[in-house]
Amino acid sequence: MKRTLLAATAIGFSTGAALAQDQVTIRFWDNQQTESGLSEYQRAAVERFEAENPDINVEVTTIPYPEYQQRLLTAVQGGNAPDVSSLDQIWMGAFAEAGAVVPLDEMAAEANVSADAFFPGAWESAIYKDQLWGIPFNVDVWFFSFYNKALFEEAGIDPQSTVTWEGLRAAAEELTGDGRYGIGLFAHRGEDTVVVLNSFIFSNGGRVLNEEGSCALTEPQAVEALEYLASLAPYAPQGILNASSGSMRELFLNGSLAMEFWPALEQPTLKNSDLDWDFVVGHAPEGKTPVGAYGGWNLAIYESSPNKEAAWRFIQFMTREDVNGDVVDLIPANVAAAESFLEENRVGPDRIMEHLNNAKPRPLSPRYLEISDIQVTLAQDIYSGMDAAEAAEKACGAIDGLN
Amino acid sequence: MTKNDRWLVWLFLAPAVVLVAVLMYYPMLGTVIESFYSTSFINPDPKFVGLEVYRRIFSQQEFGQIVVNSLLWTMGVVLLQNVLGFFSALLLNQHLPGQGLMRALVLLPWVLPGVVAAIIWRFMYDPQLGLINSFLISLGVSDTGMAWLADTDTAMLSAIVAAVWKGFPFSTVVFLAALQNVDEEQVEAAIIDGAGPLRRLVDIVLPSIREVAMINLVLTTILTFNYFDMIWVLTRGGPQNATHIFPTKIYDLGFGQFRFGDAAVYGVFSILVLVLLIALYFAIQRSSRPRVARA
Amino acid sequence: MRRQTPRTRFALMGLQTGLAVIVLLPFFWMISVSLKPASEPFAIPARLWPEDPTLANYISAFRPEFQVYFLNSVVVSLSTVAITVTLALLAAYVFTRAQMRIVGIIMLLVILAQMFPASAIIIPIYRMMRAADLLNTYASLILAYVTITLPVAIWMMRGFLARLPVTLEEAAAMDGAGPLRAFFEIVLPLCRPGIVATAVFVLIVTWQEFLFALSFTSTRDMRTLPVGMNDFIGQYGIRYGELMASSVLISLPVIAVFLFLQRQFVAGLTAGAVKG
Structure with a gap:
C-alpha cells in the first residue's frame, strides 16, 4: 500500500500539475472483497484515479465484513470517520438520520450523475427522506436458486418446474431422503436470513412495511409466503435455526443438497468446484413473477470529511462505466458496466439482468437493523412451528412498537 | 513497611490505580451516565430521561430471559468446570505413567485463543458435517443426530459444554497446585487409622483446598459471566434468544443495532447481577465456614 | 506414596486416557481440517482425516x-x-x-x-x-x-x-x-x-x-x-x-x-x- 501511495505521489510531482500544498489525501474504507485477485484490480483502479487526479492521494483500507459495521460505527462515534466509504444499503437510513453522511443531490445534479445510469432498486436504496445519500456501487439479488444438475437428473425432475412454489415444494420433497436434502433453509442471526424471507414475501406481492412505514407482514400475501416457507422445512437439513447460507454451501458442494438460494456472487465459488450446476431465477406462486430482495453497497461521503470535493471525484470515478466493473465482486451498480461485467464473469447474464431489474430493496428505515432483527426472530418462529399468522402478528407488534 | 514509607505505598500503587481509574472507572461512569439518556446512533442529541430506559427494558420479557440465561450459563460453566477440574486434578495427582505429559496437555484448551476454540466447536456441533453427530450416528445412538445449536432445548447446554472444555484446564491446574500442598503426613496418619480413599477425600483433602476452591469459583464466575466469544461465534445468542447473555446482548444492541442507550442500561444491569452473584457466594461461604479456621 | 492395586491403576489409566481424548479431539480435528485441500468437500459422516492431506492452506495462511x-x-x-x-x-x-x-x-x-x-x-x-x-x-x-x-x-x-x-x-x-x-x-x-x-x-x-x-x-x-x-x-x-x-x-x-x-x-x- 505504502509503495503505491509513494508512486502515486511521485507521479503527482513529476507532472507538476499540483503544488505540494494542494495535495489532499482522502481515506477510503471498503468492505474487504472475498474474490481472490480483486484487491489487485482495485489497487490498479486507485492508481489510475491518482494518475487522473494528481492532486489527490487515496488511502484505502479494506475491512472484513464481520467487523465492518462495528468499525464504521466506532469511527463515526469517535469522530474518526473516513472521507468516503462503501455503506451497506441497509445502513443508509441510519447513517443519513444520524447526520454521519452528507446528501449528494447538488453534486450529483451538477455532475450529471443520475438514476438512469444505475439499476432502479440500487438508486432507490440511496434515497432517504427525498434526498440522495450515496451513489450505488454494487448490487446483487439474493434469489438465484442454484441446483445440482446430477441430483435433478437422477430424480427425473425438470429444474424449471421449481419456478412455481408448488413445483419447488414437490421437487424438494422428491429430492429429500437417503442423507440428501431438497432445499437449504437457514435462519441464523444474519442478513442472509432476511433477504430470503423477503424474496418469498415480495414474490407473492407482499411487503415488509406499508406506505406509512408500519408493519405489513400481517397482510395475507406475506402470511402466505411465511406459511409456504415453513412448509419447506421438512425438506431442509436439520438445524435451520443456526444455519447460514455459508454452512449450506458446504452441503451443496459435497452433493448432499439439491438446491440453494444465493446471490449471483456464488458463481465463482461454484465454478471452482467439480459440481455440475445451473440456476433458476427465483420462485413465485403460479401466475406471479419472482421478485428478489436487493442487496448491495453505496458509496457515501462523511459529514466530518474536510475533503468532500475530492471524495466526490473519487466516487464519480469508482461508479463510472469503465471503472465500476473492475472494483466490485458483486455486480456493478452502473448498468452499462454491469452488462459487460456479467457477460464476462457470470453464467446466464440475461437471466441475472432480468432479475436485477425487478428486484426490490429492503425497507429504507433508520431503524432497519432493528426491523431486521425482528424479522430474524420471525423466521425462527415459523421454522420452529409457530403459526405463520401468529408469528407475523408478533413481529408486527415489535416493529410498530419501535419508537 | 512502616508509617514513614507512605510515599512508597503511593508510588507503588499509583500506576495501577491511575490506569484502572482512567481506563475502566471513568468509561464505566460514562456508560452509567449514558444509561440515563435516550441515545442511539440515529439520535445524536441525547435527552435526559432518568430511569425511563431502565423501566422499559425491565418490563420486557426479553430482559428476564437474559438474566436467567446469564445465570444458567455462568453457574453451569462454573460448576461443571470446577467439578471436572477437581476430578481431573485428583486423577493427575495419582503418579500414573505419562503424568508429566498429561499435565501439560490438559492445559492446551485453555491456551487456545477463544475465537479459535469457538470456531472449532461450532464445527464439531454442525448437524451434518460435525464430528459429534457423525460419531453418534456411527455408534448407532441416533439415526440423524441432533441440531445441537439450533434447538432451543440443547443450545445452551451445548454452549456450556464447549466453554467447560475451554475453561476446565485452568481449574485443574489450580486444584492440582492445591492438592500438592495437602499435608502428606496427615494423609499417612489417616491411612494408618484405616480411612479409605473417600474418607480421606472428605476429611482431609476437601477442607484443605476450601479456600482455593473459593478463589477459583469467584474468578471463574467473573470470567465466565463476561465471556463473549464463545456464544457469539456459536449462536449469536440464538436460537430465539435461548443463549443470549449479557455480554452478547450488550454487543448486539450497541454495535449490531446502534442502540447505545439500551446497551448502557444492559451494561449497568449486568454489573449489578454479577455483584449480587459474587455477594451470594461470599454469604454462603461465610455461613458455612467451619469453626476451626485452619486445617 | 500410597499404593494402588493393579485394578485401580488400570482403571485410573483408562480415565486418564479418556481425559486425554476429550482434551485433544478438537485439536486433532482442527489440524485435520487445516490439511484438507479446498477442493475436497466435507464428507458426511465427517472424515477424521482428509483423503489427500496438503499443506496448501498453511501456505496461503x-x-x-x-x-x-x-x-x-x-x-x-x-x-x-x-x-x-x-x-x-x-x-x-x-x-x-x-x-x-x-x-x-x-x-x-x-x-x-x-x-x-x-x-x-x-x-x-x-x-x-x-x-x-x-x-x-x-x-x-x-x-x-x-x-x-x-x-x-x-x-x-x-x-x-x-x-x-x-x-x-x-x-x-x-x-x-x-x-x-x-x-x-x-x-x-x-x-x-x-x-x-x-x-x-x-x-x-x-x-x-x-x-x-x-x-x-x-x-x-x-x-x-x-x-x-x-x-x-x-x-x-x-x-x-x-x-x-x-x-x-x-x-x-x-x-x-x-x-x-x-x-x-x-x-x-x-x-x-x-x-x-
Missing part, C-alpha cells in the same frame, strides 16, 4: 499480512506482559504490606473493575484513545491490555506475596536497608515463580484478545492475529481450511511458550493460590 499481524501480536503481548507484571507486583506488594484502611478499599475497587463488561465501556475508551491521538498505535492496545489484565494479575501476585514471610524484610530493615532496597533485594528474587505464573496468564489473555484490537486498529498494518482471522470470514461464508490453518499457526506460539514454562507456571500457582 502464511501470507505477508500474517507476518505483520504476528509481529504486532508479539510486540503488544510482550509489552503488556512486562508492564502488567511490573505494575501488578508493585501494587500487590503494597496491598499485602501496607496496613492502611484506604489501601484495602483501593484494592477492592481495583479488583471489582474486573467485573465491567468490555463491550459496555469500549466506546468511551475509544473516544479517549481518539482524543489522545492513539488510535492505530501499539500504545492504545498496550494501555488497554495492561488495564484489563491488571486486576487479575494483582490478585494472583497478591496471593503469592501474602505467602512470603514479612520477617525477611523486617530483618533487612533491622540491618538498615531502606524499603526500596528490601523490596528489590529480598522480595523480588523470591517472587520469581509468582512472576512467571502471572506473566503466562497475562500472555495467554492478551494473545487472544479480540474486541479492543478490533476497535482501536483500523489499518491493516496494525492488526493483531485474532483480528486477522476475520480475513477468512467473508460476508457470504467461511474459508474453513485456511481459517483452521491460521488457527493452528496462531496457537502454536502460546502453546510452545506454555509448554516451556509449564512447570514454573504450576509452581507459581502452587505457591500463590494455596492455603488462602
